[in-house]
């Protein structure tokens with residue numbers, strides 16, 4: 448049986464990292480996070496990379512990481528950064544080589560989570576606007592791209608363990624409890 452990687456996509460705060468880690472544990476898969484790999488390989492935060500190389504530099508680096516990790520081993524869950532879908536090549540690559548889950552949540556839910564834990568070093572402002580305004584604007588601009596990348600769209604407003612269960616159900620409906 449061919450085992451493909453699982454990609455988590457969605458806007459900042461939808462739970463790609465949190466749910467991805469729990470999902471990997473549930474499946475006995477390796478967990479990978481493109482932002483974490485960047486941090487570990489360069490010693491630099493997203494904010495520092497953007498300061499040095501601009502968003503274009505960061506986007507090139509995260510695309511390289513995506514292609515590198517995903518070709519390594521199928522038994523893994525890959526949490527991507529929220530902007531990975533901006534590249535059409537990335538969207539096509541994830542759809543073709545793995546199973547892609549879009550964790551969907553409304554802007555007000557995402558804003559509440561991001562305001563509670565902003566992690567500004569890993570999530571520097573994309574627009575210079577306040578968090579709630581920014582996430583609403585970003586979601587609007589990217590919604591079609593998340594949908595385009597995804598094989599499955601899940602409600603990310605529920606608790607993390609419920610999102611994990613929903614992923615497992617989509618992967619193997621026959622095993623549903």
Ligand SMILES: Nc1ncnc2c1ncn2[C@@H]1O[C@H](COP(=O)(O)OP(=O)(O)O)[C@@H](O)[C@H]1O
Pocket residue numbers: 457458459460461462463464465466526560561564603604605606607610
């Ligand atoms: N399903 C969820 N329900 C409630 N809080 C969540 C959920 N998923 C993530 N969070 C919280 O939201 C914040 C962002 O989560 P994170 O996994 O880093 O999102 P992402 O990687 O998509 O940006 C964290 O503080 C996390 O604890």
Ligand SMILES: O=C(O)C1=C[C@@H](OP(=O)(O)O)[C@@H](O)[C@H](O)C1
Pocket residue numbers: 457458459460463464482493527528529530531569570571573
């Ligand atoms: O939405 C974005 O453009 C970004 C999301 C962040 O990841 P999370 O979605 O894991 O917060 C991180 O990759 C970077 O700050 C850019």
Ligand SMILES: [Mg+2]
Pocket residue numbers: 463464465482526527528
């Ligand atoms: Mg993340």
